[in-house]
Amino acid sequence: MIFASMTFLWIFLPILLIIYFLAKDKYRNIILLIFSLIFYSWGEPKYVFLMIISIMLNYVLGLILDKTKNKLKKFILFISILLNLGLLAYFKYFNFIIENINKIFQIHFFETKEIALPIGISFYTFQIMSYIIDLYRGDIVVQKNPLNLALYISFFPQLIAGPIVKYHDIEEQIGSRTVSIEKFSQGIKRFIIGLSKKVLIANTLALMSDTAFDSDISALSAPIAWLRNNLLYVSNIL
Numbered sequence: 001m002i003f004a005s006m007t008f009l010w011i012f013l014p015i016l017l018i019i020y021f022l023a024k025d026k027y028r029n030i031i032l033l034i035f036s037l038i039f040y041s042w043g044e045p046k047y048v049f050l051m052i053i054s055i056m057l058n059y060v061l062g063l064i065l066d067k068t069k070n071k072l073k074k075f076i077l078f079i080s081i082l083l084n085l086g087l088l089a090y091f092k093y094f095n096f097i098i099e100n101i102n103k104i105f106q107i108h109f110f111e112t113k114e115i116a117l118p119i120g121i122s123f124y125t126f127q128i129m130s131y132i133i134d135l136y137r138g139d140i141v142v143q144k145n146p147l148n149l150a151l152y153i154s155f156f157p158q159l160i161a162g163p164i165v166k167y168h169d170i171e172e173q174i175g176s177r178t179v180s181i182e183k184f185s186q187g188i189k190r191f192i193i194g195l196s197k198k199v200l201i202a203n204t205l206a207l208m209s210d211t212a213f214d215s216d217i218s219a220l221s222a223p224i225a226w227l228r229n230n231l232l233y234v235s236n237i238l
Contacts, residue, residue, distance in 0.1 A: 001042040004198050012039065021179075029151050029174065039156035040120070047118035054087065055150045058128045062135055062149070066142035077136045081129060088125045091117050120160035124153050131167045140168050148174050 041048040065076045143149040
């Protein structure tokens with residue numbers, strides 16, 4: 001599901017807002033967590049369980065890290081980083097590593113696999129790691145509520161495209177936050193501006209970029225080649 005889709009704009013978001021504002025404060029984090037998991041599983045129905053396992057694993061490691069002292073803290077931190085980076089490396093670089101091992105040693109003992117890359121795995125993995133690292137440094141207090149930690153990691157507005165949010169930046173908002181008409185209207189305004197940039201500018205430039213990149217590069221003139229590179233750069237920014 002993408003933010004510019006009709007499913008998100010006319011079904012997902014309105015239903016979420018209605019349920020969220022009708023619910024009592026103590027249930028709102030649970031509602032956001034449920035809808036965040038639905039949002040992710042819309043495009044990744046099986047890999048949502050991978051994300052949940054990753055969250056719970058790091059939740060337990062965080063509790064252990066909080067109770068551990070002295071040199072054992074570094075060991076727990078090492079284990080957490082190793083597991084997180086290992087998971088990321090498997091999905092992103094397994095075939096790359098196997099192909100290079102086979103080429104270097106001139107063997108074909110190891111076989112590549114068809115591995116689908118889970119959406120947003122880089123973002124939520126590094127976000128989990130930032131939580132563990134800050135906890136190790138003593139910059140934050142351990143989150144003892146697994147649902148709140150899960151919400152921090154899986155919160156749908158930044159789940160699949162970032163940015164990576166530091167836990168201490170939103171720690172207070174996860175625990176307690178105030179909602180007002182003024183803040184809500186500011187959020188709607190920012191959303192509309194961002195959506196307009198995406199639909200009216202970025203998507204239009206993407207069509208032009210696709211046309212330019214589908215052309216034979218050897219036949220491009222210098223101005224067109226320059227325009228091609230700049231279109232790609234602007235599209236990526238927007």
